[in-house]
Amino acid sequence: MNKKSLLVLICILALATAASAQISIPWSRYTPPKIDLTGQGARALGMGGAFIGLADDATAISWNPAGLAQLDRPEVSFVGRFDRASSGFEEKSTSIGTLDPDKSRTHFAFNFASVVYPLKVKERNLAIALAAKQELDMFRVNEVHEPDYYDYKESWSGDVYTASLGLAYQVTPQMALGGAFHYWTGSPGAAVSLYDYNTQTTEAGAISEPYSGYNASLGGWGQFKPFKFGAVLHTPLALKYHNEYSGAFFANANVPTRIPGSGDWNFKWPFLFGLGAAVEPTRNLTFAADLDIRPFSSATLDSNGVKDTAAHYENLTQFRLGAEYLLMLGTAIIPIRAGYRTDPRLYTGTVVDSSFNLGSDGKQVKGNVFTFGTGYVSKRFQLDGALEYGVTKEPLIWDASFGKNPSAWNWREKTIRVLVSGIVRF
Numbered sequence: 001m002n003k004k005s006l007l008v009l010i011c012i013l014a015l016a017t018a019a020s021a022q023i024s025i026p027w028s029r030y031t032p033p034k035i036d037l038t039g040q041g042a043r044a045l046g047m048g049g050a051f052i053g054l055a056d057d058a059t060a061i062s063w064n065p066a067g068l069a070q071l072d073r074p075e076v077s078f079v080g081r082f083d084r085a086s087s088g089f090e091e092k093s094t095s096i097g098t099l100d101p102d103k104s105r106t107h108f109a110f111n112f113a114s115v116v117y118p119l120k121v122k123e124r125n126l127a128i129a130l131a132a133k134q135e136l137d138m139f140r141v142n143e144v145h146e147p148d149y150y151d152y153k154e155s156w157s158g159d160v161y162t163a164s165l166g167l168a169y170q171v172t173p174q175m176a177l178g179g180a181f182h183y184w185t186g187s188p189g190a191a192v193s194l195y196d197y198n199t200q201t202t203e204a205g206a207i208s209e210p211y212s213g214y215n216a217s218l219g220g221w222g223q224f225k226p227f228k229f230g231a232v233l234h235t236p237l238a239l240k241y242h243n244e245y246s247g248a249f250f251a252n253a254n255v256p257t258r259i260p261g262s263g264d265w266n267f268k269w270p271f272l273f274g275l276g277a278a279v280e281p282t283r284n285l286t287f288a289a290d291l292d293i294r295p296f297s298s299a300t301l302d303s304n305g306v307k308d309t310a311a312h313y314e315n316l317t318q319f320r321l322g323a324e325y326l327l328m329l330g331t332a333i334i335p336i337r338a339g340y341r342t343d344p345r346l347y348t349g350t351v352v353d354s355s356f357n358l359g360s361d362g363k364q365v366k367g368n369v370f371t372f373g374t375g376y377v378s379k380r381f382q383l384d385g386a387l388e389y390g391v392t393k394e395p396l397i398w399d400a401s402f403g404k405n406p407s408a409w410n411w412r413e414k415t416i417r418v419l420v421s422g423i424v425r426f
Helices: 003-014 040-044 065-070
Strands: 075-089 105-123 124-137 140-146 151-157 159-172 175-186 189-196 201-208 211-223 227-234 237-246 263-267 270-280 283-295 299-304 315-328 334-351 358-377 381-398 410-426
Touching: 040 315, 040 334, 040 358, 040 381, 040 410, 065 105, 065 124, 065 159, 065 175, 065 211, 065 227, 124 175
Parallel strands: 334 381
Antiparallel strands: 075 105, 075 410, 105 124, 124 159, 140 151, 151 189, 159 175, 175 211, 189 201, 201 237, 211 227, 211 237, 227 270, 237 263, 263 299, 270 283, 283 315, 315 334, 334 358, 358 381, 381 410
């Protein structure tokens, strides 16, 4: 492979996470996933995801299960999502010609559904909930084009979900405790094709990747008017999955090295926790803030008991801010919402040395997300919509021997997400 081709391939490998141009397994050192730190529901996400301290509707099990104790009527919720993402280098004209692997993609997905049934036990609320939540969205199309050697493409579909059982109890009129058990499952996979320019033949194969695991969430909620507070603790998770690659072309010397070929893998993460607070200065106005702390630097990846010592993940600490104003229109309510949250990633910027080795610039990649939302609320029905706009930049820094000016390029990712959720109260 010539220097130009190798350079282009390194660019794609180094920035694969943002571009969805992954060449290896989702949890490898080169392609850690984007983990969604938030719960679900268009109302909550329209407020930037600042919902741990509020947690007062059927989506609460995904934020803070203790909040379920606030409900006094059965509720059913459903959430759908549409994503449009675009990504590419900000620097187009380079010393190796025009490098423009821009990508754009759109995707519809089921996001969340829940059923909550509250009871009265000794004049206190006891709420039972069942929920299904999309945890890892595996949709992506990964492509590498090397005109002198091959064209390679992976088309992924399928997701990883949790099935959850939650329980919350109103300890006092102002305080509640709750918990939820989550079972992780899903079988994403990909159709794969390779066109070999040397033999002028096309070969096809497949990737399967079933997941399983379980953990729990424990929450507390309190109200001291006009303030509300919440806290949630997520227990450690060992997410197991099996990689299986079929297709003879995986032995082709021109195909980028895959990590691994096939086998059983475990991604383990530690205790995670979040804090939230909200204040309602008037009946119609709410301000909320969350702090989510996820120490993923202690997460590990291993295969059949052998730890991947090259795997390293950054800590994820996310701030979320939101506001909601209610317009009272007779028997109906029109909410106006806005919010902001940081969008930290598991990885740092990339440095390419003179020997084409990939390293880290030591600075965590972080993005920003701005949100807006509205809806319609009646006594028995609630329809909410939210719009999110996110921007992330990841630097790629070249060794001085490359003679590039500037020496640092930015890979930028822009995402527009639309969420629609409905809640029915009985």
